[in-house]
Amino acid sequence: MNKTTQEPLLEARDIIKVYPDGTEALTDVTFKVYPGEVHGLLGENGAGKSTLTKIISGLLPLTSGQLLWKGKPADFKNPLDALNQGIGMVHQHFALVNPFTALENISLGQEGSNGLSSVDFDRIETRLKQIMVEGGLHAPLDIPIEKLPVGVQQRIEILKLLLRDVDLLILDEPTAVLTPQEADEMFVTLRKLKEAGKTIIFITHKLREVLEMTDQVTVLRRGHQAGTVWTKEVDSKDLANLMVGKEVLPSVKRGGAKIGKPVFKVNKLQVKSELGDIAVKELDFEIHEGEIFGIAGVEGNGQTELGEAIGGLRKWESGQVLLNDQILRQMNPRAIYEQGLAHIPEDRRRVGMVLDFSVRDNSILGLQSSEKFRGFMGRVNWGKVKRHAQELIEKFEVKTQSIKTPAKSLSGGNQQKLVVGRELSKDPLFILAAQPTRGLDIGATQYIRDLLVQLRDQGKAILLISAELDEIFQLADRVGVMYEGEFTGIYPTHELDRERIGLLMGGLQEAVEKS
Amino acid sequence: MNNSIKAVLISIGTLLFIIGWWGFIQGNLGWETEDYRFDRVVSLLGIVAGGLLIGSVIRQGSLIRIIELKGILRPFFDVFAAVIVGLIVGAAVMDLFKFDPWLAYSSLFKGAFGDKYGWADTAFNATPLVLTGLTFAIGVRAGLFNIGAQGQMMLGAIAAVGIGSIAMPPGIHHMVTIMVAMMVGALWSLPAAFLKAKRGVHEVISTIMLNFVALWLVRFLALKVFGDPNRAEKTVSVLESTQFSTIIPGADVTHVVWISILAALLVYVVLWHMPLGYAVRSTGLNLDATRYGGMNPNRAMNSAFVLGGMAAGLAGATQIIGRPPVFALYGDLSQIATLGFDGIAVALLGRNHPIGAIFGALFFGALNAGLPLMQIRAQVPLEMVRVIQGVIVIVVSMPELWRLLNIKSHALKLKAAFEKPQKA
Numbered sequence: 001m002n003k004t005t006q007e008p009l010l011e012a013r014d015i016i017k018v019y020p021d022g023t024e025a026l027t028d029v030t031f032k033v034y035p036g037e038v039h040g041l042l043g044e045n046g047a048g049k050s051t052l053t054k055i056i057s058g059l060l061p062l063t064s065g066q067l068l069w070k071g072k073p074a075d076f077k078n079p080l081d082a083l084n085q086g087i088g089m090v091h092q093h094f095a096l097v098n099p100f101t102a103l104e105n106i107s108l109g110q111e112g113s114n115g116l117s118s119v120d121f122d123r124i125e126t127r128l129k130q131i132m133v134e135g136g137l138h139a140p141l142d143i144p145i146e147k148l149p150v151g152v153q154q155r156i157e158i159l160k161l162l163l164r165d166v167d168l169l170i171l172d173e174p175t176a177v178l179t180p181q182e183a184d185e186m187f188v189t190l191r192k193l194k195e196a197g198k199t200i201i202f203i204t205h206k207l208r209e210v211l212e213m214t215d216q217v218t219v220l221r222r223g224h225q226a227g228t229v230w231t232k233e234v235d236s237k238d239l240a241n242l243m244v245g246k247e248v249l250p251s252v253k254r255g256g257a258k259i260g261k262p263v264f265k266v267n268k269l270q271v272k273s274e275l276g277d278i279a280v281k282e283l284d285f286e287i288h289e290g291e292i293f294g295i296a297g298v299e300g301n302g303q304t305e306l307g308e309a310i311g312g313l314r315k316w317e318s319g320q321v322l323l324n325d326q327i328l329r330q331m332n333p334r335a336i337y338e339q340g341l342a343h344i345p346e347d348r349r350r351v352g353m354v355l356d357f358s359v360r361d362n363s364i365l366g367l368q369s370s371e372k373f374r375g376f377m378g379r380v381n382w383g384k385v386k387r388h389a390q391e392l393i394e395k396f397e398v399k400t401q402s403i404k405t406p407a408k409s410l411s412g413g414n415q416q417k418l419v420v421g422r423e424l425s426k427d428p429l430f431i432l433a434a435q436p437t438r439g440l441d442i443g444a445t446q447y448i449r450d451l452l453v454q455l456r457d458q459g460k461a462i463l464l465i466s467a468e469l470d471e472i473f474q475l476a477d478r479v480g481v482m483y484e485g486e487f488t489g490i491y492p493t494h495e496l497d498r499e500r501i502g503l504l505m506g507g508l509q510e511a512v513e514k515s
Numbered sequence: 516m517n518n519s520i521k522a523v524l525i526s527i528g529t530l531l532f533i534i535g536w537w538g539f540i541q542g543n544l545g546w547e548t549e550d551y552r553f554d555r556v557v558s559l560l561g562i563v564a565g566g567l568l569i570g571s572v573i574r575q576g577s578l579i580r581i582i583e584l585k586g587i588l589r590p591f592f593d594v595f596a597a598v599i600v601g602l603i604v605g606a607a608v609m610d611l612f613k614f615d616p617w618l619a620y621s622s623l624f625k626g627a628f629g630d631k632y633g634w635a636d637t638a639f640n641a642t643p644l645v646l647t648g649l650t651f652a653i654g655v656r657a658g659l660f661n662i663g664a665q666g667q668m669m670l671g672a673i674a675a676v677g678i679g680s681i682a683m684p685p686g687i688h689h690m691v692t693i694m695v696a697m698m699v700g701a702l703w704s705l706p707a708a709f710l711k712a713k714r715g716v717h718e719v720i721s722t723i724m725l726n727f728v729a730l731w732l733v734r735f736l737a738l739k740v741f742g743d744p745n746r747a748e749k750t751v752s753v754l755e756s757t758q759f760s761t762i763i764p765g766a767d768v769t770h771v772v773w774i775s776i777l778a779a780l781l782v783y784v785v786l787w788h789m790p791l792g793y794a795v796r797s798t799g800l801n802l803d804a805t806r807y808g809g810m811n812p813n814r815a816m817n818s819a820f821v822l823g824g825m826a827a828g829l830a831g832a833t834q835i836i837g838r839p840p841v842f843a844l845y846g847d848l849s850q851i852a853t854l855g856f857d858g859i860a861v862a863l864l865g866r867n868h869p870i871g872a873i874f875g876a877l878f879f880g881a882l883n884a885g886l887p888l889m890q891i892r893a894q895v896p897l898e899m900v901r902v903i904q905g906v907i908v909i910v911v912s913m914p915e916l917w918r919l920l921n922i923k924s925h926a927l928k929l930k931a932a933f934e935k936p937q938k939a
Contacts, residue, residue: 313806334809345807354801361793365808369790379788 007071008032009199010056010087010168015065017051017223024223025051029065031218031228033168033201038194040214040231041203042243044505045299045467047220049203053170056201057089058082088161089170092177094153098146102139102156103128106163124163131162136192150275151182155189162198169193171202175209176300179277187213205243205298207236207506221245236511240502244469259477260289263461264430269319271305279305281485282319287430292452292462294476294493296469298505302485303465304346307434310463311343312336313351323430337366340429344420344436346465348412352419355408359400362407363389363422388425396421397447413444420448424455431455434465449475469501483507528568535561556611594864594871598878601907608903609895619893626888627881635766641873641880642768642837643668643851645775646830647858648865648872649782650823654718655867656786657819658799663707663722664827665855666729667700671831672851673733674699676741676844679753679836688757693774693832700828701821703729708820712813718820726855730848738846752843759837771837778826782869785822795819830854860908882907 010033017026026048033039041049054060056067058076067074069085076082079089096105107124125141132138139155140148148156154174161169175183190200190213204210210217211231219226219242226242264287273279279302287293295303308314310321312333321328329335333343345351353362364373364385373388375381389403396417400410407415420436433452437445452475456462466472472479473493480490481504488509491500503511538558606616627637647664654661675696683691707725710716741750759769786792797805798815805812834851835844844850861879865871886900895903 311807312809313803332809333807337809343807347803350801351803351807354797354804356800357797364793365797365804368793368808368810375788378790379784380790380793382788 006034008068009035009070011068012052012056013066013068015052015055015067016063017048017055017060018063026055026062026220026223027225029218029220029225031216031225033199033216035167035199036194036197037215038190038200038202038213040210040217041201041220042205042207042210042217042239043220043226044205044243044469046222048223049220050172051223052220053089053172053201053203056082056168057087057170059089083161083164083166086165086167087170088164088166088168090154090157090161090172090174092172094157096145096153096156099144101142101144102148102159103141105145105156106141106160110163128159128163131159135162135189135196137162137189149182150177151179151185154178154186158189158193166198168199168201171200173203173205175204175206177275205506207239207243207503207508210239211236219243236503236506236508237499240506240508241499243506244498244502258290258459260459262286262288263324264463265320265322266310267320267322269306269309269321270317271302271309271314272317273302273305278317279485280309280316283485283487285480285487285490287461287463289461290456290459291477292456292464292475294472294479295463295465295482296472296479296501296505297467297482299467301482303467303482304434306482307346307432307465310432311341311345313345333366334369337426342423342426342428342431344416344423344431344433346434346438348416348419353407353415356406358404358406359393359398359410359418360385360389360403362418363392363403365422367422367426392418392421392425396424413440413447416440416444416448420451424451429461431460431462432465433462435467436464437466437468437471469498472501481505483509488512525569528565530565531561531568532565535559535563535565556607559607594866597864597910598907601910604906604910605903608906609899612899614895614899615893619889619895622892623882623885623889626885629888631763632766633884635763635768636884637877637880638772639766639768639880640883641876642772642775643830643833643854644857644861644876644879645779645872646826646833647855648861648876649779649826649858649869650830650855651859651862652865652867652869652872653782653786653795653819653823653826655862656799657795657816658802659711659718659816659819661704661707661718661722661820661823662856662859663704663718663725663820664823664830664858665853666722666726667703667824667827668831668855669729669733669848669851670703671696671700671828672834672844673736673741673750673831674828675757675832675835676737676750676753679757679842680741680751682754683756685756688754689759689836692753692757692836693829696832697825697828700826700831701824703828704820704824708817711820712817734846734848737844737848741844742846743843748846749841750844750846752841753836757836758839758842761839767839769837769839771833774829775833776873778829779869779873782822782826786869791815791818827855827858830858879908 012029012031015026015029016024018024029048029052031039041052043049051060055062058079058081069087074085076085076087082088097108100108103121103125106128107119107121110119110124128141137155137159139152139159145153145156154177158169174186178186190202193200202213214231216228217231217239218228219239221243226245229238229242266283266285268282268284269280270278270282271280281302283306285293295306297303305314309316310328312329312331312335315331323336323339323341326339328339328341337343349355353365357365360382364370364380367373368380373381373384375384386403392398393400393403398410398414398417398421400414407418410418416436423431431452436448436452440448449471452462452464456477464472464475473496476493478490478492479496479501480487481501482488483505484507488504488507489512500512503509535558538561602620606620609616609619625633627633647668650664650667651661675692678692678695679688703725707718707721710721711718737750743749743751759771761767761769762772786795794805794810794815795818797808797810798812802812805815831851834854835842838850857879861872861875863875864878865873865875882904886897889895889900890897
């Protein structure tokens with residue numbers, strides 16, 4: 001492809017997107033996509049990849065800047081408008097009607113405007129068969145979607161767009177839901193589409209895919225454009241650097257951490273995700289007293305499943321988890337808490353608390369049957385619970401009108417302080433903190449991070465699962481980087497820098513070992 | 516909406532309101548026939564439509580915001596408003612058919628609370644309703660839509676007939692009868708609980724089926740097994756050793772009413788002061804957090820089924836051992852025909868709180884107790900009274916049903932989904 005002579009198909013100029021709540025999702029993003037190229041969008045979670053593609057596909061309006069489509073300013077009112085002008089998107093979660101066949105699904109929206117005229121299935125089918133032959137994309141048309149594997153469903157989504165004659169296909173993490181074989185087939189498909197003259201933008205966080213597939217790549221970092229480069233001219237390290245940045249790391253507060261004996265061990269743990277694929281693959285690690293073990297990685301690489309399994313919320317297929325040399329019971333949070341676990345769950349609003357319960361009631365979630373709060377004839381001693389709740393509020397600086405206030409009216413930071421306070425009141429041996437500062441303001445974030453360091457200094461063992469690299473670097477003594485359910489490496493934090501962690505997160509551990 | 520459209524809509528609303536009001540005051544727009552008063556209804560509709568139009572235009576949601584009181588008064592206000600609206604709609608219906616709503620309601624009130632016999636009759640009618648109301652309320656607290664009270668209550672009644680005819684010393688006999696009726700009710704809730712826990716069968720389906728089976732089983736038992744050889748229309752009367760005595764001579768209400776109130780208090784203690792109740796309420800609100808808290812949602816739901824079954828079984832028993840003068844079950848089951856289903860309305864009115872169920876039952880008990888006088892004095896036929904009762908039930912249950920069916924949150928979600936892209 002020649003960079004200079006061709007007119008770009010799509011051009012973004014200084015795109016800025018500010019959400020109504022004031023979050024700046026994109027700042028000054030500028031790039032060009034040429035006809036027939038595969039353009040990668042690379043970045044961590046929250047880098048702005050999704051926002052950008054939503055703007056291109058007409059799902060979101062931009063705040064300022066300009067989008068040029070085929071040389072003319074594009075102002076898409078909605079996704080349908082964008083589709084009619086030749087831009088189609090395949091979302092990570094497919095928009096397919098499960099009991100319908102592929103043909104019926106693809107025909108949706110082709111019924112004619114009055115909703116009464118019959119659908120011309122024959123015409124659509126003939127056209128589809130033609131497209132399938134031309135593009136080398138094959139999918140059975142007469143089988144209900146729910147009986148087809150995910151890879152085929154994805155192909156049907158693409159066929160849907162091809163039938164509507166799009167010039168630009170946007171694929172949101174197309175390989176995230178696929179098995180390695182399916183992913184390989186997917187790449188073959190993409191190459192064929194490219195040969196057929198289609199232009200493709202595809203979102204990913206996997207460095208290998210970028211290097212293998214794309215012509216150009218735009219790297220986003222926290223809403224800023226870290227760079228747009230020609231893939232041929234860079235290597236994996238350049239990309240990793242662009243993805244995670246080179247900023248000086250925030251200073252780490254380290255007290256007199258004394259690493260003691262191992263408290264928590266995971267042996268060959270295997271956990272499945274909801275979809276039935278293996279999310280955690282034979283993971284091994286151990287955590288010592290007085291140590292924070294961080295698990296980093298782009299989200300969706302098995303961290304959530306790992307956390308849920310340890311917390312007793314998800315079944316594991318094989319392997320062992322040991323806390324204080326005792327085998328942890330599966331799917332039994334109560335027994336696990338008694339063995340000494342405190343669990344700060346990833347989703348505090350859905351899992352960590354009952355939002356409609358008061359602060360007082362939430363302060364004993366998981367402790368509701370404990371002897372501490374047992375009153376006369378098996379009743380809950382609400383007097384004691386009240387004192388307990390008040391203690392938590394004072395000690396952990398939870399701002400609430402009263403202990404009778406429903407937890408849902410607390411701010412995110414205060415909800416999290418309540419959850420953290422309650423978990424620590426269990427006097428645990430081992431603390432599992434999953435994304436403990438997600439969505440919190442700076443003050444609450446710092447408060448909780450300081451607290452975790454204090455606990456480490458007191459000799460607790462802590463497992464910190466975080467998608468926030470700063471948090472990992474600031475808190476963890478050792479870091480395991482998860483990629484597709486496995487560790488691409490476990491390193492003491494001081495041996496890691498951003499480039500290395502970026503490579504590990506992108507699944508290129510070989511590149512790290514070489515350096 | 517731009518301002519000129521708003522102005523037009525407000526003027527139309529005001530016009531409708533004024534015309535409606537004028538028509539209502541005049542009372543006759545010339546459309547009156549012998550039996551119906553269309554004019555009144557049309558006027559009322561005008562008033563309502565005009566009011567709604569103005570209200571909705573001035574500010575979407577302003578009406579709701581006014582009602583949005585905070586704190587403990589909120590549920591009382593909701594229920595009070597619903598009762599008032601129900602009574603007004605009932606009045607409009609009566610007015611349509613040329614009955615005097617004022618006379619009807621005053622007779623109803625007099626019949627229900629006019630003297631000690633009125634109070635006694637209200638309490639008598641309320642006694643089983645408290646209990647079947649508890650069944651539904653406990654279910655809702657655990658996130659269940661348990662409508663099995665009807666069948667469990669019927670089986671409780673027939674169990675009371677059976678145990679009541681076995682000779683035992685008084686006191687003990689009372690206790691045994693009540694215990695067995697409660698156990699039978701609980702047993703009849705177990706299939707639904709089991710199917711829900713093991714197979715995910717929705718409790719509405721299973722309890723409807725169980726109600727149907729119970730209905731015919733009880734009819735069979737009442738007529739063929741426990742039938743009174745001397746009086747074909749009813750079962751044998753239970754022995755005196757298990758009969759509850761009346762509180763006021765000449766009125767139907769017996770001391771069994773205290774058991775009903777005690778049950779409501781006990782349920783309150785279990786739900787709000789026991790770890791089990793904590794698990795039940797948590798299960799109804801958030802399954803994930805319940806599991807995270809080390810509780811077993813299935814066990815909590817099963818407990819809710821069983822507790823509800825016990826309350827329903829007890830409800831049936833009160834209609835036998837606390838039903839002077841026959842202390843027996845009629846073969847057509849007329850005395851317990853709808854108690855289980857009425858309990859749903861009672862619970863809704865009581866906002867699914869056990870203490871609320873007492874008040875809800877008093878309200879419906881009063882409606883039943885006031886019926887005869889309303890019929891006699893205002894000449895409102897029984898069918899009409901039932902219609903009005905139905906209207907009141909519907910209106911009164913509306914806010915709670917609304918919440919239960921989650922319509923509001925769906926609406927809000929939809930609204931959010933539409934607004935987001937536009938706002939941005």
